[in-house]
Amino acid sequence: MPKLYPADLFSMCADLPAKRVCARDLRAPHGVSAARLAESVVAALIDEVTLSPKPGLVDLRGSGAHRDLSWSLMCTSATALQPAFEAMARAGLSILDDRRLRETIGALGREGEARMFDATGGINTHRGAIWALGLLVTAAAQDLDRLSAADVASRAGALARLPDRHAPATTGNKGEAARRTYQVGGACGQAQAAFPHVIDVALPELARSRCAGDTETAARLNALLAIMASLDDTCVLARGGRDALRTLQHGARDTLERGGAGSPEGRRALKALDRRLLDLHVSPGGAADLLAAALFLDRLAGLDAEHPAEHPSSEND
Numbered sequence: 001m002p003k004l005y006p007a008d009l010f011s012m013c014a015d016l017p018a019k020r021v022c023a024r025d026l027r028a029p030h031g032v033s034a035a036r037l038a039e040s041v042v043a044a045l046i047d048e049v050t051l052s053p054k055p056g057l058v059d060l061r062g063s064g065a066h067r068d069l070s071w072s073l074m075c076t077s078a079t080a081l082q083p084a085f086e087a088m089a090r091a092g093l094s095i096l097d098d099r100r101l102r103e104t105i106g107a108l109g110r111e112g113e114a115r116m117f118d119a120t121g122g123i124n125t126h127r128g129a130i131w132a133l134g135l136l137v138t139a140a141a142q143d144l145d146r147l148s149a150a151d152v153a154s155r156a157g158a159l160a161r162l163p164d165r166h167a168p169a170t171t172g173n174k175g176e177a178a179r180r181t182y183q184v185g186g187a188c189g190q191a192q193a194a195f196p197h198v199i200d201v202a203l204p205e206l207a208r209s210r211c212a213g214d215t216e217t218a219a220r221l222n223a224l225l226a227i228m229a230s231l232d233d234t235c236v237l238a239r240g241g242r243d244a245l246r247t248l249q250h251g252a253r254d255t256l257e258r259g260g261a262g263s264p265e266g267r268r269a270l271k272a273l274d275r276r277l278l279d280l281h282v283s284p285g286g287a288a289d290l291l292a293a294a295l296f297l298d299r300l301a302g303l304d305a306e307h308p309a310e311h312p313s314s315e316n317d
Contacts, residue, residue, distance in 0.1 A: 032144050032303050034093060038086035040303065041133050044296035045078035045126065048288055051220050055228075055251070055270060056277030057288050065239075065283040068123050077126050080119035084112025088134050092141030099162055101138065106164040109134045127173065128187050128235075128289040135160055135191055136293055140300055149203055149297040157194030174238040175286070182242070184232035187286065195293060201226045202294035214262035221261035221270070223294060227287040228252035235285035244282045251276060 049071055052059035058069045088105045095101040109130050116126055139155035140147060170176065179186035190197060205226040209219035229252040236245045251273035259266035277283065 032147075034086050034089035034141060036303065037089040037137050037140055038082050040299045041085045041137050041296055042078050042082045044133070044292045044299060045081075045129060046075055047220075047295050048292040049074040049078070051217065051224070051291075053270065053274060054221070054224060054288070055274040056248075056283040057285070058283075065278055065281050069125065073120055073123065074125055077116050077120050080115050081112055081126060081130065084108055084115060084130070085134065085137050088138045089141040092138035093144075098159065101142075102159050102162040103164050103166055105134055105138050105159070106167050128175065128285060129292055131187055132191060132195070132289050132293050133296060136195075136296060147300045147303065149301065150199055152297060152300060153195045153199050157192060160188070160191035175234040178234040178238040182232070182234075182237050184234065184237070186232075186234045187289070190290065195290070197227050197231050197290050198294045198297065201230065202291060203297065206294065206298065209260065209262065212262070214260070218260065218262035220291070220295070222256065224287060224291045225252040225256050225260065225270075227290050227294075228284055229256065231284075231287050231290065233284045233286040236282045240280050240282040244277075244280050247276055247280065248273075248282070248284055 049058055050060060052061055054064070057064045058066060058071060058074055060071055063069050087108050091101055091104045091108065095104060112130050112134070113127060116130070117123070135156040136152055139152045139159060142155050143151070146152075175186055178184070179188070185193070202223040206219050206223040209222045210216070214222065229249055231249075233245060233248065236248055240247075251269070255261070255266050255269040255273060258269045261267060261270055
């Protein structure tokens with residue numbers, strides 16, 4: 001079957017908002033553009049990898065349980081993905097038919113993955129994030145008057161549940177194999193369920209920790225721990241099986257019960273969990289992707305407050 005979408009699909013989508021092809025553009029708040037949304041995605045990815053100390057994960061201290069990743073490589077990858085996320089946002093602004101939109105962003109995601117591998121020398125840095133954040137940035141662009149976390153996640157879930165006729169039947173990824181072996185939802189299940197670990201777990205913990213007076217770093221670490229405490233992380237399952245997943249979940253719950261990253265006892269428990277994961281050579285990459293998704297939606301709330309809905313000026317008509 002010939003490829004449905006040409007290699008220059010990014011540039012094709014870049015032209016769409018200027019053509020005023022979609023009524024959604026006429027309702028868009030000033031200042032919230034596809035470019036601004038993509039910048040927010042990249043900022044969330046960089047915030048996630050910079051957050052330290054994260055158990056088993058790449059951060060400013062080092063490579064965690066990985067041998068081929070580093071903080072600088074993850075930042076390079078995130079930056080390289082900005083055109084892909086902007087193209088997805090432009091598609092969300094301009095394509096009214098949801099099935100066509102789903103297939104368009106699927107193609108854009110695969111193009112973005114190729115760019116990621118070009119930027120990283122063939123290393124998988126953000127495959128899961130392309131899926132999750134690609135859906136969310138598209139969903140945000142679909143209705144810029146409704147940028148609440150719940151609204152965006154709901155629209156993203158609806159897109160994720162639609163079929164993509166052009167997606168490969170199987171990817172051969174370790175996470176996909178773990179999902180089938182252990183009968184868990186994985187990244188696909190999270191998206192199709194409208195990101196419950198983001199909406200019902202990470203964001204409430206982020207808000208709770210902030211209200212409790214924790215630093216922003218501690219609040220974000222606690223949000224990550226809350227995800228880890230209950231997520232069936234396929235990255236962990238792929239590397240260490242059920243035993244490693246139980247170690248992760250128990251350690252994350254224990255850390256939170258001891259006061260989380262904002263308390264001395266909680267910080268000691270966090271360091272102990274980090275040592276256990278390094279010993280097991282497992283890294284909770286699925287939880288990291290969902291934290292990045294939570295940080296993106298948290299940023300959207302700021303954009304929504306900063307740019308309330310207005311009517312565009314006549315020069316844009």
